[in-house]
Amino acid sequence: MTGIVSLPEREYVLSGNRACAGCGLGIGLRAIVKALDGKVVMTVPASCLTVLGGMYPVTSVEVPWINVAFPSTAAAAAGAAAGLRALGRGDELTVLAMAGDGGTADIGIQALSGAAERNDDFIYLCYDNEAYMNTGTQRSGLTPQGALTTTTWSGKRENPKDMPRIMEAHGIPYVASTSAVYPDDVFDKVAKARGLHGLRYVHMNTPCPAGWGFDPKDTVRLGKLAVQTGLVVLYEIEGGMFRLTGRSRALAKSQARTPVAEFVAAQSRFRGMDAKAVAALQAWVDERWSGYCARHTRTTEAG
Ligand SMILES: Cc1ncc(C[n+]2csc(CCOP(=O)(O)OP(=O)(O)O)c2C)c(N)n1
Ligand code: SF4
Ligand SMILES: [Mg+2]
Numbered sequence: 154m155t156g157i158v159s160l161p162e163r164e165y166v167l168s169g170n171r172a173c174a175g176c177g178l179g180i181g182l183r184a185i186v187k188a189l190d191g192k193v194v195m196t197v198p199a200s201c202l203t204v205l206g207g208m209y210p211v212t213s214v215e216v217p218w219i220n221v222a223f224p225s226t227a228a229a230a231a232g233a234a235a236g237l238r239a240l241g242r243g244d245e246l247t248v249l250a251m252a253g254d255g256g257t258a259d260i261g262i263q264a265l266s267g268a269a270e271r272n273d274d275f276i277y278l279c280y281d282n283e284a285y286m287n288t289g290t291q292r293s294g295l296t297p298q299g300a301l302t303t304t305t306w307s308g309k310r311e312n313p314k315d316m317p318r319i320m321e322a323h324g325i326p327y328v329a330s331t332s333a334v335y336p337d338d339v340f341d342k343v344a345k346a347r348g349l350h351g352l353r354y355v356h357m358n359t360p361c362p363a364g365w366g367f368d369p370k371d372t373v374r375l376g377k378l379a380v381q382t383g384l385v386v387l388y389e390i391e392g393g394m395f396r397l398t399g400r401s402r403a404l405a406k407s408q409a410r411t412p413v414a415e416f417v418a419a420q421s422r423f424r425g426m427d428a429k430a431v432a433a434l435q436a437w438v439d440e441r442w443s444g445y446c447a448r449h450t451r452t453t454e455a456g
Contacts (some may be wrong), residue, residue, distance in 0.1 A: 156338045165191045170213035171373025172205040175369025177360040181333030188343035189306030193247050197227040198222050200253040211452035226252045227264040231273040247276035247347050254295035255285040258316050269323035272351040291363045299426040308425045320354040321390055327353040331387040338387055338399045358385040381411045383442040387441045395448040405446050413438055
């Protein structure tokens, strides 16, 4: 396990990019590219990630990066992986498809599902800031229930899709859930994915001060609070075996989760939620959490 102070010092994401102050995406991206030693070719659709990357002829990221049409991130990555293999460079460079929650769970899911079914050889990383942020905060299939967006004026009514579970159902070799505010957890999971072959899926929760409605100085605090409540869970599934990791693993032992009400109260996107809505969200989190703990226990008991 990598500790936060032992992450490689080499930086591939330069300072002075165009993301908002306090954006969680930059924190996560730095750890991701470090875990790949910069030996990566990325495919990226329209998103805050494109904005962070910058406009030609300048860029803030020192790795090759192909901007692709919104629905085709996974298809482009499959093509890039096949091309590298044909050139005999398949072992030298990892292909990383990286898209937002809208570009993954809604608009890109068809190409992603096809690539997973074929077990194409690349890492797909969804950074989940829980709405279409680049275009001004519209709801996505991963926006949490109760959140106000410009297309859910009275709060979103539905719970988000469980994207890692959808990917697990494809029978791919590796699925992981992480958070950008735990760069060591991000690093370890991407490094592990790098050492495997086939379609590897990593889901990264990414706090967004602009869209969630909190002060940019609180990005890490909010991201950690999401994990502390059990709304975001750190885990990995390898060869069908489910394991909690990092802070979530410690929480499963202590059973000392923070009430979701604390997380809700810290963001203006939830200002429309009444006590009943918060209780419903808590019940949803509790049920999912017991499912995760039960799966983790089954794995540890199986040795
Ligand atoms: C086919 C297509 N539809 C819509 C858009 C407009 N668009 C660009 S970025 C974006 C939001 C992307 O949301 P997400 O994937 O969650 O990434 P985020 O902006 O949150 O980082 C949209 C709707 C587009 N570029 N192409
Ligand atoms: S809108 Fe959110 S995700 Fe996008 S750059 Fe700003 S803080 Fe980051
Ligand atoms: Mg998004």
